[in-house]
Amino acid sequence: MNKKELINQIKEKKSFLCVGLDADINKIPKHLLEFEDPIFEFNKQIIDATKDLCVAYKPNIAFYEAYGVKGWESLQKTIDYIPKNIFTIADAKRGDIGNTSKMYAQAFFETFNFDSITVAPYMGEDSVTPFLEFKNKWVILLALTSNKGADDFQFFNSGDQRLFEKVIQKSQKWGNDENLMFVVGATRPEMFSEIRDLAPDNFLLVPGVGAQGGELSEVCKYGMNKDCGLLINSSRGIIYAGNDESFAEKSRNEAMKIQKEMAILLEQFKLI
Numbered sequence: 001m002n003k004k005e006l007i008n009q010i011k012e013k014k015s016f017l018c019v020g021l022d023a024d025i026n027k028i029p030k031h032l033l034e035f036e037d038p039i040f041e042f043n044k045q046i047i048d049a050t051k052d053l054c055v056a057y058k059p060n061i062a063f064y065e066a067y068g069v070k071g072w073e074s075l076q077k078t079i080d081y082i083p084k085n086i087f088t089i090a091d092a093k094r095g096d097i098g099n100t101s102k103m104y105a106q107a108f109f110e111t112f113n114f115d116s117i118t119v120a121p122y123m124g125e126d127s128v129t130p131f132l133e134f135k136n137k138w139v140i141l142l143a144l145t146s147n148k149g150a151d152d153f154q155f156f157n158s159g160d161q162r163l164f165e166k167v168i169q170k171s172q173k174w175g176n177d178e179n180l181m182f183v184v185g186a187t188r189p190e191m192f193s194e195i196r197d198l199a200p201d202n203f204l205l206v207p208g209v210g211a212q213g214g215e216l217s218e219v220c221k222y223g224m225n226k227d228c229g230l231l232i233n234s235s236r237g238i239i240y241a242g243n244d245e246s247f248a249e250k251s252r253n254e255a256m257k258i259q260k261e262m263a264i265l266l267e268q269f270k271l272i
């Protein structure tokens with residue numbers, strides 16, 4: 001999917017919500033365990049209940065890898081089930097020496113046909129660029145993450161720039177706003193204006209609203225750009241809103257609450 005198609009979808013649906021498919025067999029409603037593939041059945045019902053309210057789905061690959069071959073099968077069925085006009089993110093946080101990154105890219109962009117993948121920048125240019133060579137596919141590079149451990153390295157300053165700033169600035173020489181996004185956690189909304197100075201046109205994937213406590217309106221205040229420029233992810237807050245036979249309806253209600261707030265914000269910022 002290209003940037004224009006993503007922006008059009010945001011305007012049409014009045015939403016920039018990404019639903020995180022972090023499906024955990026121990027957390028899904030018990031009645032689903034009778035299905036042959038409970039994880040896929042769970043995702044299928046969540047997708048059916050939310051597909052008109054969100055513009056992206058982000059399966060977190062750890063939740064599939066954990067179950068071995070069966071997990072990969074659930075992932076394949078899930079990605080095949082997601083409507084083709086919805087942006088897909090393989091949250092895999094990969095990155096390795098060039099020839100290995102190329103194989104990761106092939107796995108997620110060709111074998112699974114994801115639109116994008118999250119990539120860790122630690123190994124530098126030759127670990128990231130193999131992902132950028134695929135047409136209409138996106139790298140979502142970790143910049144400033146939502147977790148407490150972000151303080152350990154990401155704020156390290158060896159001169160005039162902190163590490164996350166260096167990542168954002170330097171990587172824009174490798175990619176552009178048509179194939180490169182950044183992960184910025186919702187838990188530090190005050191950082192968004194500085195990040196926008198460095199990446200005015202790139203989309204930002206923003207996890208950390210909902211279960212991790214980030215505030216949507218605060219993120220938008222500092223982080224929105226002329227195209228909206230944000231994909232706000234919520235995983236547990238939406239998919240585990242209910243735990244009985246009406247779980248999908250409860251997920252829908254949660255997604256709708258966020259989408260309605262997003263529609264108001266898009267209007268306030270004169271984007272629709």
Ligand SMILES: O=C(O)c1cc(=O)[nH]c(=O)n1[C@@H]1O[C@H](COP(=O)(O)O)[C@@H](O)[C@H]1O
Nearest residue numbers: 060091118145146185207211212234235236
């Ligand atoms: O890359 C990510 O998606 C990510 C980056 C980050 O800084 N923080 C973060 O929480 N995530 C992911 O975003 C999702 C957040 O899930 P919830 O806290 O349940 O909404 C999980 O899949 C995390 O792995």
